[in-house]
Every structure is written in structure tokens, then in C-alpha cells.
Amino acid sequence: MSTAAINPKGPRVYAPGNTPSAWAGTYLTSTVGQKILVGLTGILLVGFLVFHMIGNLKVLPGFEEPSEKAKAHAAERAVEKWKSEPELQQRYRVMDDYKSAFVAERARAFEAQEHLNAYAAFLKHNLGALIWIARGGLLLLFVTHLVVAIRLRLKAGEARPVGYVTQRTAQASVAAKTMLWTGVVILLFTVFHLAHYTAGWIKPAQTPNGPVHYLDLKDPDGRHDAYSMVIAGFTTPWVSVLYIVTQAILLVHLSHGIQSSLQTLGLVGKRFTPAAKLLGWGIASTIFFGNLVIVMSVWLGWAKPVL
Numbered sequence: 001m002s003t004a005a006i007n008p009k010g011p012r013v014y015a016p017g018n019t020p021s022a023w024a025g026t027y028l029t030s031t032v033g034q035k036i037l038v039g040l041t042g043i044l045l046v047g048f049l050v051f052h053m054i055g056n057l058k059v060l061p062g063f064e065e066p067s068e069k070a071k072a073h074a075a076e077r078a079v080e081k082w083k084s085e086p087e088l089q090q091r092y093r094v095m096d097d098y099k100s101a102f103v104a105e106r107a108r109a110f111e112a113q114e115h116l117n118a119y120a121a122f123l124k125h126n127l128g129a130l131i132w133i134a135r136g137g138l139l140l141l142f143v144t145h146l147v148v149a150i151r152l153r154l155k156a157g158e159a160r161p162v163g164y165v166t167q168r169t170a171q172a173s174v175a176a177k178t179m180l181w182t183g184v185v186i187l188l189f190t191v192f193h194l195a196h197y198t199a200g201w202i203k204p205a206q207t208p209n210g211p212v213h214y215l216d217l218k219d220p221d222g223r224h225d226a227y228s229m230v231i232a233g234f235t236t237p238w239v240s241v242l243y244i245v246t247q248a249i250l251l252v253h254l255s256h257g258i259q260s261s262l263q264t265l266g267l268v269g270k271r272f273t274p275a276a277k278l279l280g281w282g283i284a285s286t287i288f289f290g291n292l293v294i295v296m297s298v299w300l301g302w303a304k305p306v307l
């Protein structure tokens, strides 16, 4: 079949310098194109943060009656503990007394362990190659967001090499003025966070059998014990303080970043600007409080250890 039969005007002819790749090149180096790129990658990263927070909230105990499996795992652990800890044998002369007390107090924690570890195992093993595509995509989003945002900032600086005599940004919020610095803190936090939980380099978990590397922790079903890793991570006070402080900085970054991205993507005008601001604050505070609850639940003893 000839091309004319498919497209009566014949194949599209591009003028020199007017090809799709040339258009993309021009668009992506323009300030508007770069702002859209920062906004879009920012919104997608926020999507990751919401997904990540919902997954991690599984560390909290539920209100429902724990399953028989969770109770059985708690009973097994109680026996192990009673046999290996002489103080427990002194406090509870009869092993069954300790076993029932432990099951009553901890079965919900074993249920939460089951939920979090099943979810972590699903992400790591059941998704197959998809997890690597997702990780690569996340890294690409992160790097693009960072590099393009810094380039835009430098461009704005070049356009105005001499600072304003009177600060024209006086009306801008503290969040808007500190986007670059809060962004740098989030980058540093992410590096620390990967060293902490993905590589387990910061500190081993304390178990009745001595210190164990985070990645070697196993649950009763032989899966990686992400639950005990999260609990161990937040039992170190300085680590918890670091997480809480950086979550507050993330709140400041997102409170401005989300509304600014939505406005760049077209949510502007009398009705839409307040909606973008409200959405920005709403989503940023949800992520902040969700992550705060995870750290505090370990401190306050809501999320209990199972080791």
C-alpha cells in the first residue's frame, strides 16, 4: 500500500529544525517547559510518598481480633523467650502464665508484622522485574526534579545578577523562599534513609540472640522481617529525632511545592488558586502526620516489638 493511500497528503515533511526532537529540545530548555517538568515530576514523587506512607502505616496494630496464626506465632515466641531469659523464669514460675500474658499483649503486633512483611515481600518478590522498573523510574523522577529545579533557580539568578534593593519576594512565604534548601535536606535525608533501611548500615537490631543486621532479620514464615526492622530503626532516639525533624522540613517543602506544581499545570484563577493552596496543605500535612504517627507509635509503645 502506498503512503498516499494512508495519508492523502503524503508523509509529513518537517521544515529543517522543526522536527519533534527539535521541538522537545526547545521546549525542555524553555523556562515554561522546565517549570512544567519540575511540577509534573514533583506531583509524581508526591504520589510515591503517599503510597509509601500507606504501606508503612501497616506497622500499626489493628483493632480487629488477631488471627489464630498471629496468636500461634506469639505463643511460639513466648516459649522461646521464657526458655532463654532467666529473669522471665523468675518472674513467671509457670511458663504457661508468661505465654498467656505475652499472647494477650503482643498478638496484635504479630498480626501487624504479618501485614507489613507480606506487603514488603509482595513488592520485593511478586512484582518481579516491575520493581526494578519502578525503582529506576523513581530515581529518574528524583534526579530530573532536582537537576531541572536547580537549573531554573540558577537561570533566575543570572537574569537578576544584582539582588533587588527592596526584597520583591517579601510577600512570598518562608516555604517558597527556602525551596532549594528544604530540597537539599530531603536529598540528604533520602541518602541517609536508604543507608538506614534499604542497606541496613546504620545500626544492627538488638535481638535476644544478640545484634542482627536489619537485612538478616527473618519472620516466622522465613520472610524478611521489615516489621522488626522498622521498630528497631525507631528505638534509637537520635534516629527518631532526625526523622521527625526531616518530616517537618518535608512538610514545608511540599506545602509550597504541591500548590506551585498544580498552578504551573493550570490550576490558576480566582477559584482554582485557593483550591491549589488547600490541596497543597492538605496533602503535605497528611504525609507529615502519617509518617509522624509511624515514628511516634514506636516511641509510645503502640507498635510493639515481636522479638
Ligand code: HEM
Pocket (backbone or CB within 6 Å): 049, 052, 056, 120, 135, 138, 186, 190, 193, 194, 197, 198, 226, 230, 243, 250, 291, 292, 294, 295
Ligand atoms: C516515617 C517515615 C518513613 C518510614 C517508616 C519509611 C520506611 C521505609 C522502609 C522500611 C524502606 C525499605 C523497604 C524495604 O526495602 O523493604 C524504605 C525505602 C525507601 N524509602 Fe522510606 N520511609 C519513610 C519515609 C520516606 C520518605 C519521606 C522518603 C522520601 C523523601 C522515603 C523514600 C524511600 C525510598 C526512595 C526507598 C527505597 C524504595 C525501594 O528500594 O524500592 N521514605 N522506607
